[in-house]
Amino acid sequence: MVAGWFSGDGDDFRLIGTRCSACASVFFPREDAFCRNPGCPGGELQEVPLSRRGRVWSYTDSRYRPPSPYVSDPELSWEPYALIAVELESERIVVLGQTVPGVTVADLTVGMEVEVVPGVLNEDAETTWTTWHWRPTGVTV
Amino acid sequence: MTGEVAVLGAGMHPWGKWGRSFVEYGVVAARAALADAGVGWRDVGSIVGADTVRGGYPGYVAGATFAKALGWQGARVASVYAACASGAQALNTARAQILAGLADVVLVVGADAAPKGFFRPAGGERPDDPDWLRFRVLGATNPTYFGLFARRRMAVHGDTLEDFAQVKVKNAAQGALNPNARYRKRVTADEVAGSAVVADPLRLLDICATSDGGAALVLSSMEFARRHGAADPVRIRAVSTVTPRYPSTVLDLPDIATDSAATVAPAAETFRASIARTAYEEAGIGPEDLSLAEVYDLSTALELQWYEDLGLCAEGEAAKLLREGATALGGRIPVNVSGGLASFGEAVPAQAIAQVCELTWQLRGVAGDRQVTGARVGITANQGLFGHGSSVVAVR
Numbered sequence: 001m002v003a004g005w006f007s008g009d010g011d012d013f014r015l016i017g018t019r020c021s022a023c024a025s026v027f028f029p030r031e032d033a034f035c036r037n038p039g040c041p042g043g044e045l046q047e048v049p050l051s052r053r054g055r056v057w058s059y060t061d062s063r064y065r066p067p068s069p070y071v072s073d074p075e076l077s078w079e080p081y082a083l084i085a086v087e088l089e090s091e092r093i094v095v096l097g098q099t100v101p102g103v104t105v106a107d108l109t110v111g112m113e114v115e116v117v118p119g120v121l122n123e124d125a126e127t128t129w130t131t132w133h134w135r136p137t138g139v140t141v
Numbered sequence: 142m143t144g145e146v147a148v149l150g151a152g153m154h155p156w157g158k159w160g161r162s163f164v165e166y167g168v169v170a171a172r173a174a175l176a177d178a179g180v181g182w183r184d185v186g187s188i189v190g191a192d193t194v195r196g197g198y199p200g201y202v203a204g205a206t207f208a209k210a211l212g213w214q215g216a217r218v219a220s221v222y223a224a225c226a227s228g229a230q231a232l233n234t235a236r237a238q239i240l241a242g243l244a245d246v247v248l249v250v251g252a253d254a255a256p257k258g259f260f261r262p263a264g265g266e267r268p269d270d271p272d273w274l275r276f277r278v279l280g281a282t283n284p285t286y287f288g289l290f291a292r293r294r295m296a297v298h299g300d301t302l303e304d305f306a307q308v309k310v311k312n313a314a315q316g317a318l319n320p321n322a323r324y325r326k327r328v329t330a331d332e333v334a335g336s337a338v339v340a341d342p343l344r345l346l347d348i349c350a351t352s353d354g355g356a357a358l359v360l361s362s363m364e365f366a367r368r369h370g371a372a373d374p375v376r377i378r379a380v381s382t383v384t385p386r387y388p389s390t391v392l393d394l395p396d397i398a399t400d401s402a403a404t405v406a407p408a409a410e411t412f413r414a415s416i417a418r419t420a421y422e423e424a425g426i427g428p429e430d431l432s433l434a435e436v437y438d439l440s441t442a443l444e445l446q447w448y449e450d451l452g453l454c455a456e457g458e459a460a461k462l463l464r465e466g467a468t469a470l471g472g473r474i475p476v477n478v479s480g481g482l483a484s485f486g487e488a489v490p491a492q493a494i495a496q497v498c499e500l501t502w503q504l505r506g507v508a509g510d511r512q513v514t515g516a517r518v519g520i521t522a523n524q525g526l527f528g529h530g531s532s533v534v535a536v537r
Contacts, residue, residue, distance in 0.1 A: 002268050002278065025388075026401040029274075037405055038387050057392065058296070060288030060340045066280040067261035069273060082341075083285055085392050092402040094392045096279060096289075105341045110296035121278065131278060 004047070005029055006118070006132050013118045014049035015095065015132055021046060026091050050095070053137065054086040056112045057094045061105050071122040071129075080104070084134045086114055100135040113137045146239045147366035147374035148535065149359045150178025151498040154252065156323040156354030156485045163196050166355030166491075167203070167252030168210045174248065178359035179369070185359070186244035187217035189235045191227035191251030191490035194263070203490065207250045217244055225437070226382065226525025227251060228356070228493030229533060233380040235360050245365040251490035252355030259283065260351065260487075272395040272526070279397065283439070284348050286394045288340030291442035295342065297457070300445060302342055304460040306333035308441035309346050309483055311469050316480020318511040321495075323352050324484045333441075347441040352486030356495035375504045377497075379423035379534040385412035394526055413450040416530035417522055421452075424534035428452035431474055432516040433503055435496040437523040438481040447522050448476070470511060478503065478511045493531050496521035504537040 005028075006015050017028035020035040022043025027036065028050060035042050061082045065072055072078070082099040099108075100117060119133035152173025154166040167190070175182055188211075190203030199206040204220040217238070223230040228251045235247035259282045267273040275281045294300040313328035328346060336345040366374045388400030390407045410418065421427055428451060436451070438444035445459035453474050454462040462468055468476040479485070479499040482492065500519035502508045516537070523531035 002274065024404045026403060028398045028401075036387060036400070039405065058289040058293035060285050060292055060342075062280055062282065062285055062340060063338050064259075064282075066276060066282050067259050068264075069262065069266075069277040070280040071277075072280075081280065083279060083281060083289070085289055090403065092390075094390070094399040096275075096281065096392060096397050098279060110292065 002029070009118065013116060014052060015116055017048050017050050018045040019048040020044070026093060028093060028095055051088045051090055053113060053115045054088040054095070056108060056110050056114060057085040057087045058110060059084045059105060059108045082108065084108065084114060086134055097132050097134045100133040103136065103139065107136065144240050145363060145376040145378050146236050147361045147363055147371060147376055148497070148501045149180060149246070149361050149366060149369065149371060149374060150174040150176070151501040152177055152357045153321045153495060153498055154355035155321045156352045156488060159353045161254065161353070163193050163200060163252040163254045163355070164206055164210050166254070166353060167207045167250045167357070170252060170355035170357035171207060171211060171248055171250045174357035174359045180246055180359055182211050183214050185216055185246050185248045187219070187235065187238050187247040189219045189221065189231045189247060189249050191231040191249070191494065192220050192222040193253045193490045194222070195254065195256065203250070223529040224526035225489055226493060226523055226529035226531035227490040228495070229380060229523060229531035230382055230529070232358065232360070232377070232494065232497065232533060233382050236377060236380055239360060239362050246359065246361045248357065248359055249494060250355070250357045251494045253488040253490050254353045255351035255486070255488055257351065271397070275395045275397055282340070283394065284340040284343065287348060287440035287443060288343050289392065290446060291343050291440060292341070294442055294445065298460070300442065300460045302334070303330065304445065304463060305343070305347050305441040306330040307463055308438065308444045309333050311463070312438060312477050312481045312483035315470055315478050315511055316484020318509065319480045319484065322480040322484040323350070323486050324480070343440055343442065349439050349482035350486035352488050354485065354488035354491050354495070356491040356498050358494060358497060358501070373537070375501045375535055375537050377533060378536050379420045379532070381416050381420035381423065381530050381532040383415055383419050383530040384528045386415070411450065412528070412530070413446065413524060416524065416532045417451045417520070419530065420520060420532035420534050424536070426518060426534065430518050431520055433475045433478055433500070433513045433519045435479060435481070435499050435519070435521045436476055438477055438483050439487070441483070444476065444481070451520065451522055470513065475513050478508070478513055493521065493523045496523065497533050497535060500533070500535040504535055
C-alpha cells in the first residue's frame with residue numbers, strides 16, 4: 001500500500017529513503033515533493049538506502065488488538081507484537097517498526113543492536129502485503 | 142508582552158460517558174460560562190469553537206454549530222482544529238480578536254463525544270495520511286507511543302513502574318475532589334500494578350481513558366471587564382501555539398520516523414520544552430513564579446516528562462520531584478490538581494479549555510477542597526498531533 005519504502009531480499013533488504021541533492025538531508029518515509037529543511041533552497045530528492053543496522057531507542061508492545069485500518073483476523077486470538085524505535089547512526093534518524101514474529105519485549109533492551117529484515121504485514125487469498133521488521137542481531141527466528 | 146485579556150467566565154459539562162451529542166455538552170458548558178461571567182449570549186461579539194472530527198460536518202464547523210444551538214444572534218464566528226491543541230488555538234483566536242479590537246467579548250467552546258477504546262483514524266484507504274499509515278503499517282496506537290516514551294524514560298533516567306503508578310495515585314486523589322471529573326475514586330499503587338498491561342511497560346491505569354465532556358470560557362478586553370465590574374479578573378497573559386523546529390529528533394505521534402539530524406544540528410531544546418519556554422517568554426515569568434500547572438497526562442510517564450519540559454526540575458529529576466511530594470496538592474508546585482486526564486479522560490477539543498477553566502477557579506480561590514493556597518500564576522501544557530504546541534499562562 002506504500003510504494004518504494006523498502007527493497008531487496010535477504011542480506012540486500014533495505015529501507016529506502018530520499019536525500020536532498022542540495023542539503024543532503026535524508027527523509028524516511030521518503031519525501032518526494034519538497035525538502036523539509038527550512039534552511040534549504042530545495043534540491044532534487046533522490047532515493048537512498050538506509051543503514052541495515054541500528055540500536056534500540058525504545059520499545060513497547062500492543063497487548064490489545066489495534067483498530068482498523070490495522071488488519072488482523074478477528075477469528076484468531078490476539079497475539080501481541082513488539083514495536084521498536086531504532087536509531088540509525090549514520091543517518092541520525094529513528095525509525096519505528098514491528099519486530100520479527102517471536103521476539104517479545106522480554107527479549108529487548110534499549111541500546112541493543114537490531115537489523116532490518118523483510119516481513120509479512122498481512123495476507124489474503126490474492127495478496128501478501130510485505131513490510132519491514134526489526135530483528136535483534138544474532139537472532140535467527 | 143502582547144497585552145492581557147480577562148477571563149470573565151468558565152464552565153464545564155461534567156465528563157464521563159453520557160451517550161449524548163457533543164453539541165449538548167458544549168451548550169451546557171457555554172451557558173455555565175456565560176452565567177459565571179454575568180454576560181448574556183446576545184452580548185457576545187464572537188464565538189470560537191474547537192472542532193471535533195467525530196461529529197461529522199457539525200463537528201468540523203463547531204463554532205457555528207454551537208452558535209446555532211445557543212440561538213443565531215449574528216456574532217462573528219470561527220472554528221479551529223489542531224487535534225489536542227484545538228482548545229488552545231480557539232483561545233488564541235479569541236484573544237487575538239480581542240487584542241485587535243475586533244470583539245469585546247468572545248465565547249470559546251470545545252466539546253466531544255469520544256468513542257470507546259482506541260482512537261482511530263478516519264476510514265478509507267488513505268496512504269497519504271501519516272495517522273492512517275501508522276495504524277495500517279505498524280498497528281501503532283496512541284498507547285504504543287506512550288509506552289515508547291515510558292520505556293525510554295526508564296532506560297535514560299531510571300524511572301520505575303512505581304514512579305509511574307504514583308502519578309496516578311496523586312492525580313486520582315486530586316480528581317476525587319473535583320465534581321466535574323469522570324473518575325472520582327482514589328487509586329492505590331497496587332491497583333495500578335494489578336491492572337492489565339496495555340503497551341509495555343504501561344498498564345491500563347497508567348493511560349487516560351476516552352471521555353465525553355465540554356468546557357467553555359468567556360474572554361473579554363480588560364476595558365470591558367472594568368466596565369462590567371470585574372476590577373481584578375483572572376487574566377490570560379500568554380498562549381503558546383508553536384510548531385517544532387527541524388530536525389525534530391524525538392519520535393512522536395503519529396510519526397513513523399524522526400527527522401534526520403545528520404546534516405542540520407538539532408536545537409538544544411525539545412519541542413515540548415519550546416512550547417513552555419515560548420509561554421514563559423511571552424508572559425514574562427519563569428517556572429519559579431508558578432503556583433500550579435495543569436499538564437497533559439495522557440500517560441503517567443508523560444506527566445513526569447512535562448515536569449522537566451516546564452522547567453519544574455532538571456532533566457531526569459522528575460521522579461525525584463514527584464517522590465518529594467512537590468507536585469501534589471500542598472506541595473511546592475502542585476500539578477494536575479484538577480485530577481488531570483487521569484481523572485477526566487480525553488475529550489479532545491475540550492481538554493485544553495478545561496485546563497484553563499481549572500486555572501481560573503484556582504486563581505479566583507474558589508476551587509474548594511482542591512484549592513492551591515494563594516494561587517497567583519498558573520500554566521497549562523498540552524501538545525496537538527502533527528506539531529501543534531499548546532500552553533497558556535493565566536495570572537491574578
